[in-house]
Amino acid sequence: MSTVITANGLSKRYKASLALDNASFRIESGRIVGLIGPNGAGKTTALKAILGLTDFQGELDVLGLDPRKQRGRLMEQVCFIADVAVLPRWIRVREAVDFVANIHPRFNRAKCEAFLARTKLQPNQRVRQMSKGMIVQLHLALVMAIDARLLVLDEPTLGLDILYRKQFYQSLLEDYFDEDKTIIVTTHQVEEVEHILTDLMFIRDGKIVLDADMEAIGERFIEVMVGADHAAAARALKPLDERQVFGKSIFLFDGADRAMLEALGEIRRPSVSDLFVATMKGTYA
Amino acid sequence: MKTFYWLVKREFWEHRGGFLWTPVIVGGIFLLLNLMGIAVGEAFGAHHGMTMSGNNMHLFNQAMTDGDTDKIGFGLDMMMFSTSIIISIVLGFVLFFYCLGALYDDRKDRSLLFWKSLPISDTATVLSKVFSAAVLAPVIAVICGVLTGLLMLLMYVITLSFHGVSAWRLLTLAHPFQVIADLVGSIPLYVLWALPTLGWLLLCSAWARSKPFLWAVALPVGVGVVIGWFNLLGSISVNNLWYWKNVCGRVLLSIFPGGWLGQNHMMQLSDGGVAHALDFLHVAHAYQVLGTPSIWIEAAVGAAMIAGAIWLRRWRDDN
Numbered sequence: 001m002s003t004v005i006t007a008n009g010l011s012k013r014y015k016a017s018l019a020l021d022n023a024s025f026r027i028e029s030g031r032i033v034g035l036i037g038p039n040g041a042g043k044t045t046a047l048k049a050i051l052g053l054t055d056f057q058g059e060l061d062v063l064g065l066d067p068r069k070q071r072g073r074l075m076e077q078v079c080f081i082a083d084v085a086v087l088p089r090w091i092r093v094r095e096a097v098d099f100v101a102n103i104h105p106r107f108n109r110a111k112c113e114a115f116l117a118r119t120k121l122q123p124n125q126r127v128r129q130m131s132k133g134m135i136v137q138l139h140l141a142l143v144m145a146i147d148a149r150l151l152v153l154d155e156p157t158l159g160l161d162i163l164y165r166k167q168f169y170q171s172l173l174e175d176y177f178d179e180d181k182t183i184i185v186t187t188h189q190v191e192e193v194e195h196i197l198t199d200l201m202f203i204r205d206g207k208i209v210l211d212a213d214m215e216a217i218g219e220r221f222i223e224v225m226v227g228a229d230h231a232a233a234a235r236a237l238k239p240l241d242e243r244q245v246f247g248k249s250i251f252l253f254d255g256a257d258r259a260m261l262e263a264l265g266e267i268r269r270p271s272v273s274d275l276f277v278a279t280m281k282g283t284y285a
Numbered sequence: 286m287k288t289f290y291w292l293v294k295r296e297f298w299e300h301r302g303g304f305l306w307t308p309v310i311v312g313g314i315f316l317l318l319n320l321m322g323i324a325v326g327e328a329f330g331a332h333h334g335m336t337m338s339g340n341n342m343h344l345f346n347q348a349m350t351d352g353d354t355d356k357i358g359f360g361l362d363m364m365m366f367s368t369s370i371i372i373s374i375v376l377g378f379v380l381f382f383y384c385l386g387a388l389y390d391d392r393k394d395r396s397l398l399f400w401k402s403l404p405i406s407d408t409a410t411v412l413s414k415v416f417s418a419a420v421l422a423p424v425i426a427v428i429c430g431v432l433t434g435l436l437m438l439l440m441y442v443i444t445l446s447f448h449g450v451s452a453w454r455l456l457t458l459a460h461p462f463q464v465i466a467d468l469v470g471s472i473p474l475y476v477l478w479a480l481p482t483l484g485w486l487l488l489c490s491a492w493a494r495s496k497p498f499l500w501a502v503a504l505p506v507g508v509g510v511v512i513g514w515f516n517l518l519g520s521i522s523v524n525n526l527w528y529w530k531n532v533c534g535r536v537l538l539s540i541f542p543g544g545w546l547g548q549n550h551m552m553q554l555s556d557g558g559v560a561h562a563l564d565f566l567h568v569a570h571a572y573q574v575l576g577t578p579s580i581w582i583e584a585a586v587g588a589a590m591i592a593g594a595i596w597l598r599r600w601r602d603d604n
Contacts, residue, residue: 048602051401071406075404081402083395086395088400091299092298098291099291099294099295100403103405
């Protein structure tokens with residue numbers, strides 16, 4: 001397994017705020033990494049640094065290249081869908097395919113046309129005549145036909161309806177992803193990506209506050225549903241978070257002893273969104 | 286090279302309206318107006334000596350009344366030039382706004398993020414836009430100008446032939462090949478001449494966070510006004526006229542073709558009389574401007590501003 005991204009002490013200061021604060025992480029190939037954080041936590045800045053779209057302090061190695069200096073070569077191996085609906089509004093489907101096919105050395109035209117054949121998109125249709133979901137379909141068809149090693153997705157499904165969202169991630173998993181490829185995705189719709197992620201990174205105030213693979217997270221974090229009688233005992237174990245459901249308390253523990261928790265009540269694996277809410281408590285306060 | 290070709294093609298796709306349809310439509314409308322003018326002239330003008338403004342009827346009348354073959358030839362050549370002159374003026378406006386939007390519009394609608402996701406260097410992107418403005422659009426405009434010019438010429442020659450003048454004789458008096466050579470030959474000169482304006486507009490387009498037009502125009506004009514104000518106060522004496530002509534004019538108006546035909550040429554025109562009337566448009570004559578160092582210096586400044594635009598395109602970080 002090779003390393004795709006190595007970041008060491010990444011910092012980026014905008015005029016008023018620190019968007020990245022000495023962040024360090026590694027991403028291996030063949031992973032699907034969720035970069036999750038509240039608004040303004042530095043997700044987009046981190047992605048921009050990886051894509052060579054912004055300057056920063058610290059060391060960053062993406063596929064053995066420096067994104068600041070070797071951006072042209074890097075983009076042959078890296079694709080990104082940044083935000084929804086950023087395709088130019090004047091372009092036609094046919095023109096977009098022609099252009100990318102002639103510009104990109106790793107583009108497979110037949111593959112792209114096969115993806116497009118599964119949609120309602122017409123060759124002469126302009127982007128301005130499409131719905132948001134159709135624009136994403138076109139963008140995804142272009143990107144999936146590129147044999148890139150790293151795919152960066154920044155809120156790719158924001159504002160799409162559930163059909164498009166499901167289809168988006170399903171296509172990625174079934175027709176695109178393999179062990180040589182790596183996907184980094186940021187999104188607020190955590191529930192929809194959590195079952196496809198292999199790794200999870202939480203970012204808060206420019207710092208990486210959690211960086212682990214999903215298996216490790218399942219072992220480390222445990223949720224226990226506890227009746228009123230055992231609530232005090234559970235609280236004594238210093239839970240990360242506590243909430244009430246149907247008269248019972250649900251406690252979230254980080255690295256607590258599994259056997260001890262089993263004695264208190266029914267244990268289960270916490271969802272990423274519950275974990276996220278617990279970790280980010282007080283962010284906007 | 287292949288990438289560059291597709292980048293230019295991309296610009297053409299996006300600006301087909303400005304680059305292709307505008308000169309075609311402008312040329313077509315101008316032809317139509319002249320045709321209407323001829324029709325009116327045929328109906329009334331011949332009897333009442335009426336001339337129409339806004340078309341070539343006065344040249345037509347001149348050629349009709351004057352037996353001087355030089356004048357007829359000059360009149361016919363001017364007819365052929367006239368469509369190109371109109372198209373050039375419109376081209377100037379098209380390119381002015383094209384350059385202002387070239388590095389700004391895709392930042393505004395965020396499609397920049399799509400272009401930047403492809404393995405294209407920012408240098409190639411910006412240079413493809415320079416090429417589109419300085420070469421592609423003028424070449425299309427010249428082709429349209431030549432075709433509509435020839436149609437214009439034929440239209441008048443046929444009309445005149447109804448008045449007992451031999452069409453073949455008229456065509457031998459005109460110099461269509463010379464006119465075509467002058468128009469085509471002016472393209473390289475235009476590239477050099479337009480560089481300061483191209484550079485300045487692209488720089489503003491890459492730099493402005495909003496309203497690139499305002500920055501591009503207000504900055505040089507504002508500086509000129511301030512210089513003029515200090516001159517009035519008498520505190521400094523900068524040659525104000527020099528600034529307006531060589532700085533402000535060059536960064537804003539050089540996008541209009543033909544600006545290199547300066548005062549000297551016009552003087553020669555009035556001295557030389559009709560025999561040499563077209564000389565000032567002749568390509569060899571126009572290239573005399575390359576003998577002055579200023580055009581080279583200004584072109585170098587333009588190139589430097591394009592380099593600045595490339596740098597801004599690479600590192601401009603909008604949120």
